[in-house]
Amino acid sequence: MQRTAAQEAEALFIRRWGEMAAGWGISRTMAEIHALLYLTTEPLCMDDMMERLQISRGNASMNLRQLVNWGLIQRIHHRGDRREYFTAETNVWQMFETIIRERRRREVEPIVETLERCQAMVAAELKTLKGKHREDAEIQLQRFRGILDFFAAMNGLSNAVFRLGPRGLATAAKLLQHA
Amino acid sequence: MQRTAAQEAEALFIRRWGEMAAGWGISRTMAEIHALLYLTTEPLCMDDMMERLQISRGNASMNLRQLVNWGLIQRIHHRGDRREYFTAETNVWQMFETIIRERRRREVEPIVETLERCQAMVAAELKTLKGKHREDAEIQLQRFRGILDFFAAMNGLSNAVFRLGPRGLATAAKLLQHA
DNA sequence: TGATAGTTTCAAATGGTTCTGAAATCAACA
DNA sequence: TGTTGATTTCAGAACCATTTGAAACTATCA
Numbered sequence: 001m002q003r004t005a006a007q008e009a010e011a012l013f014i015r016r017w018g019e020m021a022a023g024w025g026i027s028r029t030m031a032e033i034h035a036l037l038y039l040t041t042e043p044l045c046m047d048d049m050m051e052r053l054q055i056s057r058g059n060a061s062m063n064l065r066q067l068v069n070w071g072l073i074q075r076i077h078h079r080g081d082r083r084e085y086f087t088a089e090t091n092v093w094q095m096f097e098t099i100i101r102e103r104r105r106r107e108v109e110p111i112v113e114t115l116e117r118c119q120a121m122v123a124a125e126l127k128t129l130k131g132k133h134r135e136d137a138e139i140q141l142q143r144f145r146g147i148l149d150f151f152a153a154m155n156g157l158s159n160a161v162f163r164l165g166p167r168g169l170a171t172a173a174k175l176l177q178h179a
Numbered sequence: 180m181q182r183t184a185a186q187e188a189e190a191l192f193i194r195r196w197g198e199m200a201a202g203w204g205i206s207r208t209m210a211e212i213h214a215l216l217y218l219t220t221e222p223l224c225m226d227d228m229m230e231r232l233q234i235s236r237g238n239a240s241m242n243l244r245q246l247v248n249w250g251l252i253q254r255i256h257h258r259g260d261r262r263e264y265f266t267a268e269t270n271v272w273q274m275f276e277t278i279i280r281e282r283r284r285r286e287v288e289p290i291v292e293t294l295e296r297c298q299a300m301v302a303a304e305l306k307t308l309k310g311k312h313r314e315d316a317e318i319q320l321q322r323f324r325g326i327l328d329f330f331a332a333m334n335g336l337s338n339a340v341f342r343l344g345p346r347g348l349a350t351a352a353k354l355l356q357h358a
Numbered sequence: 359t360g361a362t363a364g365t366t367t368c369a370a371a372t373g374g375t376t377c378t379g380a381a382a383t384c385a386a387c388a
Numbered sequence: 389t390g391t392t393g394a395t396t397t398c399a400g401a402a403c404c405a406t407t408t409g410a411a412a413c414t415a416t417c418a
Contacts, residue, residue: 005304006316009297013323016293023286025204027376039322041315046395056378061396082386082394092325107202114195118188125184136220137185143218144192146271153349160355161336170332176339176351206406225365235408240366261363261416359418366413376403383396388389 010039014053029055030063034072034088043076043085071098097162104155112151119144189218193232208234209242213251213267222255222264250277276341283334291330298323 014035021031032053037044044052046060053060064086067073072095076085089095122137122144129137161172193214200210211232216223223231225239232239243265246252251274255264268274301316301323308316340351 004312005300006312006319009300009319009323012293012300013297016290020286020290023204025202029376039319041318057395058379058397059377062377065396082392084394090322090325092329096329107199111195111199114191118192121184121188121191133183133185139220140185140188140218143269144188146269150271150275153352156349156352157340157355160352164355170335172351172355173332173335173339175354176336176343208406236365237367237409238407241407244366263365361418362416364413364415367411368408369410370408372405372407374403374405376401378401379398381397381399383394385394386392388391 010036013039027063029053029059030066033060033063034067037073037086037088038090043078043087045083045085047083049086070102093165093167100158100162104158108151112148115144115148115151119148189215192218206242208232208238209245212239212242213246216252216265216267217269222257222266224262224264226262228265249281272344279337279341283337287330291327294323294327294330298327 014032017035018028018032022028033049036049036052046057046064049055049064050057050060064073067086068075071089073086073088076087078085089098119141122141126134126137126141164171193211196214197207197211201207212228215228215231225236225243228234228243229236229239243252246265247254250268252265252267255266257264268277298320301320305313305316305320343350
């Protein structure tokens with residue numbers, strides 16, 4: 001059976017999307033399922049995906065659940081069909097916002113909290129310190145502040161871009177060209 | 180021996196920084212070494228770090244090399260001392276730019292290349308297709324384009340922000356507030 | 359050139375994550 | 389409520405990246 005260009009392109013994209021995701025701490029399979037749904041117009045059921053990606057039922061189930069939790073795909077029920085179907089968000093802009101918000105919540109917030117605690121700990125001890133020790137503590141505080149400031153600025157920027165909506169990125173880039 | 184707040188804060192930050200990095204596809208140890216150097220004013224040698232982080236010589240060597248490759252830390256030689264010392268970039272802004280550029284080069288560029296190939300493959304076949312097949316192929320092309328456009332906009336924005344320099348992020352966010 | 363301190367390399371071990379497959383559970387319908 | 393088909397769970401298997409430690413290598417100095 002001759003494969004069409006569309007089929008080959010699909011396979012190629014799915015593979016690469018999975019590889020890229022793996023480099024960003026997202027499981028290859030989760031990304032592959034997402035890629036498959038992103039490219040497909042009709043909703044797919046679990047068996048479709050197991051067949052297409054050659055994965056086990058358990059694996060499919062776990063990763064589908066995660067994708068739903070992230071808000072990147074949706075469950076769909078067809079009347080008169082007991083199976084569940086899934087579709088992906090196809091608005092890339094929306095996808096991006098979802099991913100950024102989730103990762104911020106899961107990974108950035110904990111480190112910000114830690115940094116604030118570190119700052120507080122050292123600041124509390126600062127007045128009891130003298131000489132070299134005091135200088136060192138002050139430098140350490142600067143370092144913590146450096147990262148905190150960065151994250152704050154990053155949040156500000158991403159919120160501003162989100163606020164601009166779907167064309168936000170391009171608009172923002174254009175605006176900044178002339179800044 | 181009583182630990183100072185500064186020492187505890189250091190340990191806490193190093194641990195969390197490593198955990199965060201692990202969630203982003205960067206090895207825990209690499210990030211811990213980086214965190215240690217980021218907080219320390221004097222350059223450290225390999226043995227200092229092995230001791231401090233409880234890691235083997237080989238591990239330290241490999242990760243130090245990677246960090247140097249990324250451009251996040253520098254080798255330093257002290258006259259009359261055969262050992263190599265290392266320091267980290269402490270300008271968070273610069274750090275950020277370095278990381279974004281590296282990851283773009285390593286992870287984003289390959290997927291962009293793949294997407295362009297996918298597009299080309301499908302586009303070439305498009306004129307031979309009719310009816311439903313043609314519609315499907317057109318939708319697939321839209322999906323590929325969607326991601327490509329997104330990456331292009333993202334590149335544009337990050338370049339614009341880089342161009343603004345150290346205060347770029349904050350400036351950009353402020354500008355966009357009023358857009 | 360030999361001796362020594364320092365660094366890199368690499369095969370093997372480890373540890374942690376992901377995946378499988380079958381049993382348990384759940385939900386819809388008669 | 390029982391039957392059936394779909395989904396979830398989970399213990400063990402498989403897999404992969406990281407780490408170790410020792411040997412090889414390199415550079416410096418006497």
